[in-house]
Amino acid sequence: MSDHIDGPRQIGDPSADLTDLFAFTSPENPARTVLAANVFPTCGVDAIFSNAINHSIVVRRAKVAGIGDATKFETADPEIRFSCRFDGLERGAADGKPIQRGTCTMPDGQTLRFVVGDEKGAATPDGTFRVYAGMRSDPFILAWIFTGGGMRKFQNLLLNDNVLCIVVEFDTLRVLDPGKGSLFAVIAETIPIPRPGGFVGHEPPRMDWVGRPEQTNVRLNNSGLKDVDDLRDLWNQQTPFAIDEKVRPLFLQRLKDSLANYDMRDGRQDWTPTALAANAQMFVDDFMLVDVAKPITDTSHLEIEKSTLNGKAYQTGGGRTVDSNVIDILLTWIVNHDRESLEGGTTKATKPGTKNFPYFATPNLDMQTVAETVELKATPDKVWELIGQFGAAYWHPLIAEIRLTGTGPGQLRTIETIDGKQIIERLDVVDDPSRFYRYANIAGLPVSNYTGMLSVKPNGAGSSVEWRAQFLPNGPGALIAKTIVSTLFKTGLDSLKSRF
Amino acid sequence: MIEAAVADSECFQTTDGEIAIINLNSARLRSWSRFYQDPQHAGVAETVLEHEQLTAQFASDLSALGRMEAFGEQLGQLDASSPRTLVIQAQIASALHRFSDARHHLAQASLGGAPYEDVKRILLSVDQACGTNLEEVLDERRRIAAKSGQFEDRVALGALLGDLGEFEHADQTYRQALREYQDVSPFPVAHVCFQLGMLWGELVPEPELARADCWYRKAVASLPCYVRARVHLAEICSATGRAGEAEAMLRPALASGDPEASWRLADVLNAEGRFDEAALHLEAARSGFEALLDKHLLAFADHGAEFYAGSGGDPLRALELAQINLRNRSTLRAFEQTYAIALEAGETDVANEISAKATRRWGNVFAFQFSPFVQDSLETGKGAAA
Numbered sequence: 001m002s003d004h005i006d007g008p009r010q011i012g013d014p015s016a017d018l019t020d021l022f023a024f025t026s027p028e029n030p031a032r033t034v035l036a037a038n039v040f041p042t043c044g045v046d047a048i049f050s051n052a053i054n055h056s057i058v059v060r061r062a063k064v065a066g067i068g069d070a071t072k073f074e075t076a077d078p079e080i081r082f083s084c085r086f087d088g089l090e091r092g093a094a095d096g097k098p099i100q101r102g103t104c105t106m107p108d109g110q111t112l113r114f115v116v117g118d119e120k121g122a123a124t125p126d127g128t129f130r131v132y133a134g135m136r137s138d139p140f141i142l143a144w145i146f147t148g149g150g151m152r153k154f155q156n157l158l159l160n161d162n163v164l165c166i167v168v169e170f171d172t173l174r175v176l177d178p179g180k181g182s183l184f185a186v187i188a189e190t191i192p193i194p195r196p197g198g199f200v201g202h203e204p205p206r207m208d209w210v211g212r213p214e215q216t217n218v219r220l221n222n223s224g225l226k227d228v229d230d231l232r233d234l235w236n237q238q239t240p241f242a243i244d245e246k247v248r249p250l251f252l253q254r255l256k257d258s259l260a261n262y263d264m265r266d267g268r269q270d271w272t273p274t275a276l277a278a279n280a281q282m283f284v285d286d287f288m289l290v291d292v293a294k295p296i297t298d299t300s301h302l303e304i305e306k307s308t309l310n311g312k313a314y315q316t317g318g319g320r321t322v323d324s325n326v327i328d329i330l331l332t333w334i335v336n337h338d339r340e341s342l343e344g345g346t347t348k349a350t351k352p353g354t355k356n357f358p359y360f361a362t363p364n365l366d367m368q369t370v371a372e373t374v375e376l377k378a379t380p381d382k383v384w385e386l387i388g389q390f391g392a393a394y395w396h397p398l399i400a401e402i403r404l405t406g407t408g409p410g411q412l413r414t415i416e417t418i419d420g421k422q423i424i425e426r427l428d429v430v431d432d433p434s435r436f437y438r439y440a441n442i443a444g445l446p447v448s449n450y451t452g453m454l455s456v457k458p459n460g461a462g463s464s465v466e467w468r469a470q471f472l473p474n475g476p477g478a479l480i481a482k483t484i485v486s487t488l489f490k491t492g493l494d495s496l497k498s499r500f
Numbered sequence: 501m502i503e504a505a506v507a508d509s510e511c512f513q514t515t516d517g518e519i520a521i522i523n524l525n526s527a528r529l530r531s532w533s534r535f536y537q538d539p540q541h542a543g544v545a546e547t548v549l550e551h552e553q554l555t556a557q558f559a560s561d562l563s564a565l566g567r568m569e570a571f572g573e574q575l576g577q578l579d580a581s582s583p584r585t586l587v588i589q590a591q592i593a594s595a596l597h598r599f600s601d602a603r604h605h606l607a608q609a610s611l612g613g614a615p616y617e618d619v620k621r622i623l624l625s626v627d628q629a630c631g632t633n634l635e636e637v638l639d640e641r642r643r644i645a646a647k648s649g650q651f652e653d654r655v656a657l658g659a660l661l662g663d664l665g666e667f668e669h670a671d672q673t674y675r676q677a678l679r680e681y682q683d684v685s686p687f688p689v690a691h692v693c694f695q696l697g698m699l700w701g702e703l704v705p706e707p708e709l710a711r712a713d714c715w716y717r718k719a720v721a722s723l724p725c726y727v728r729a730r731v732h733l734a735e736i737c738s739a740t741g742r743a744g745e746a747e748a749m750l751r752p753a754l755a756s757g758d759p760e761a762s763w764r765l766a767d768v769l770n771a772e773g774r775f776d777e778a779a780l781h782l783e784a785a786r787s788g789f790e791a792l793l794d795k796h797l798l799a800f801a802d803h804g805a806e807f808y809a810g811s812g813g814d815p816l817r818a819l820e821l822a823q824i825n826l827r828n829r830s831t832l833r834a835f836e837q838t839y840a841i842a843l844e845a846g847e848t849d850v851a852n853e854i855s856a857k858a859t860r861r862w863g864n865v866f867a868f869q870f871s872p873f874v875q876d877s878l879e880t881g882k883g884a885a886a
């Protein structure tokens with residue numbers, strides 16, 4: 001995952017955990033630049049920003065100071081810093097939901113107050129700056145499983161996840177003055193807010209920071225490297241743009257080892273030792289490069305670095321858009337040196353980005369749960385004998401007909417209900433000794449990501465049947481979807497009372 | 501000097517408790533969704549457990565214990581023999597004070613190839629909770645804390661030192677953990693402040709109530725919904741003639757449904773002569789304790805015993821529960837509680853038997869000198885001498 005859950009200290013308070021950094025040209029207005037940072041991986045649907053953290057996005061001028069195997073990007077002061085702090089909660093109005101406000105301090109010292117979750121955001125009077133903060137759908141795509149020695153395509157592991165998102169948009173000419181140079185380096189960081197007299201902790205350390213995606217969870221913490229220390233927390237405490245010279249060799253060596261390991265993940269060496277060392281040197285200076293005078297697209301991420309390492313002038317603005325599939329871009333680069341494009345199990349995020357401010361899609365709804373049980377006098381084995389066959393659910397009074405495709409896990413059952421509707425479901429797991437099966441709904445219910453489970457357990461001399469499902473409501477809303485599923489379960493389970 | 505600086509400060513560098521609780525609940529619900537989507541995915545089940553444990557401890561949501569128990573069963577249905585399942589089931593059993601089950605799961609997990617460090621870590625907690633092999637546990641805790649320097653390792657060491665009567669060392673260890681804390685989550689801070697309150701308010705032979713008051717107050721300031729801290733602080737307020745403050749501390753805790761809050765409020769109201777109100781809260785406490793004991797007997801036996809020995813007004817039920825707790829974990833504190841309750845119930849023979857057993861089991865331990873078994877015999881000796 002990009003920078004999701006990348007160290008023990010982030011796990012302590014996940015709202016301090018930076019997941020991703022973005023830098024792109026506004027789709028609404030090409031004269032404006034958008035910087036965004038996300039925190040709190042897998043945050044659910046009610047998450048709120050911590051009021052104990054300063055969230056900053058920092059920009060510095062950059063220049064190409066070497067190419068090819070001598071690739072080097074140098075950054076210079078002064079910093080262009082956007083810092084957001086959040087207040088404690090205010091009691092909400094009618095719906096009872098608490099309100100949170102925040103303050104963004106701009107590079108020129110202006111401060112902008114905003115309400116968390118207000119999609120219109122807030123803008124400075126002259127329109128130079130605009131800010132949004134709130135929950136959005138996590139646009140990250142992680143469709144690979146990394147095993148010790150290899151990689152396996154998988155579904156997006158962050159499917160339906162939300163994050164807390166901070167978006168800063170500004171007038172590029174006025175704020176960055178690209179006439180003096182259009183290449184910039186960007187990082188985001190979270191730092192505890194010092195409070196005089198506070199007794200907890202010492203000098204406020206940095207909680208987390210992020211430059212290019214996957215510095216910590218892929219490059220520094222490579223599961224293919226055996227018996228090595230986890231350097232992520234040490235990395236997170238480094239000062240961006242100024243890695244401690246004492247520990248820099250440690251990180252550099254880890255990057256070399258890690259990149260060498262990734263190079264061989266497909267069984268083929270695509271990197272020469274010198275090119276690999278140059279790549280590691282480039283990555284240890286961790287910041288996202290963006291050229292605001294060139295086009296920034298969904299595929300331009302890392303192009304500045306890659307072209308420079310290849311000894312060529314870069315063509316794009318690099319950066320990172322909301323829909324940029326950064327994992328596949330990175331893996332293609334470090335595994336086969338861009339010899340052939342690698343694609344994970346999916347190339348689509350839960351929701352794509354949008355063309356309008358704040359550019360990140362609305363949050364995903366929370367999973368809904370329906371669980372119904374019935375207690376029966378018959379033994380568990382007797383009950384399971386009737387209801388334990390996924391493909392033979394004729395015991396259910398609302399089912400008129402079932403057609404089956406395949407056998408065992410993966411089997412599809414196409415159900416015709418007595419009122420003529422069709423429901424298609426797939427068996428995922430069956431465990432007869434434990435009297436349990438799990439299945440997914442494919443079609444026919446107003447839901448998505450539906451996982452159902454039917455189990456029979458001993459209950460005294462009798463048994464207890466539980467039918468449970470988790471799903472995302474689709475279409476008519478949570479209440480209707482829950483009612484439909486609940487009715488289906490209750491009717492089925494109630495009918496068992498007369499049989500046992 | 502350090503103590504004064506620490507005690508005077510009211511500043512915290514942690515996320516507001518209210519925000520932290522909302523975020524915990526939001527993340528908890530999401531972790532369940534992820535578990536149902538892909539139960540076998542690495543880390544998903546562990547995250548559910550971590551969130552439920554935090555919820556039980558800090559959000560005072562006692563239904564989290566029921567969810568943990570059901571979660572253990574669901575994991576068993578998915579893959580009963582996997583070391584990962586067994587390790588999680590051991591953690592759940594330990595959290596519910598089903599220590600023999602926990603040991604059984606750990607043994608199975610170990611045979612199944614669970615990582616040694618994972619098994620060892622949980623076994624240490626079980627041993628510590630049961631008062632078993634404490635010298636070895638202490639050595640190991642010291643080694644781990646010195647090696648890792650991590651907050652949670654220091655706190656576990658502090659708790660053990662407190663149990664062993666090394667009160668100053670425990671205090672230093674806790675405060676070092678606080679000084680070196682580098683996170684913004686209020687949960688660990690509130691926990692350590694609570695532990696320091698317990699240390700100076702209950703564990704030491706001569707309680708320093710003002711000192712304990714200060715720490716409990718910090719725990720509540722960090723995490724306003726921390727019911728255990730509210731209840732203990734209210735007890736001190738009540739004992740020092742601040743009934744109004746005690747009531748104000750307990751009222752917000754009632755919503756949690758924790759019977760301890762109802763019980764202590766009933767005591768405060770009784771002391772103020774508001775008997776009708778007190779009776780209502782006492783009844784709520786009684787039914788709350790019985791419901792908890794019905795579901796999680798071992799987890800609440802000691803709390804139930806304390807209730808029935810006090811305003812619950814049923815010394816025999818108190819003795820029964822204390823003995824259940826003592827059989828489950830024969831710590832010095834469990835012996836002390838059972839002994840006191842047996843005396844209170846007029847069961848002198850039982851008390852003497854417990855005293856003899858406690859002396860055999862704990863007589864060689866430093867903390868034993870502070871126990872009532874020694875103090876009572878000293879009193880008897882003094883009386884005889886006089």
